Amino acid sequence: MTYEEAPACDRHETKVLMQLRTMHSDSSRPEVVVGLFECPECGHERRLPIRTSDAA
Ligand SMILES: [Zn+2]
Numbered sequence: 001m002t003y004e005e006a007p008a009c010d011r012h013e014t015k016v017l018m019q020l021r022t023m024h025s026d027s028s029r030p031e032v033v034v035g036l037f038e039c040p041e042c043g044h045e046r047r048l049p050i051r052t053s054d055a056a
Contacts, residue, residue, distance in 0.1 A: 009039035016041050
């Protein structure tokens with residue numbers, strides 16, 4: 001699986017793209033994967049749901 005739209009860290013004036021660290025699947029919502037992103041500059045972590053392409 002690839003994820004091409006990395007979120008930008010909101011703690012910087014410049015646009016710093018966060019990096020995908022891990023992904024978790026939610027058994028109650030199998031069409032959604034939660035990605036844990038981390039900013040390479042400040043270490044800020046953020047969780048975002050990633051909807052997989054085969055959503056029902
Ligand atoms: Zn940051």
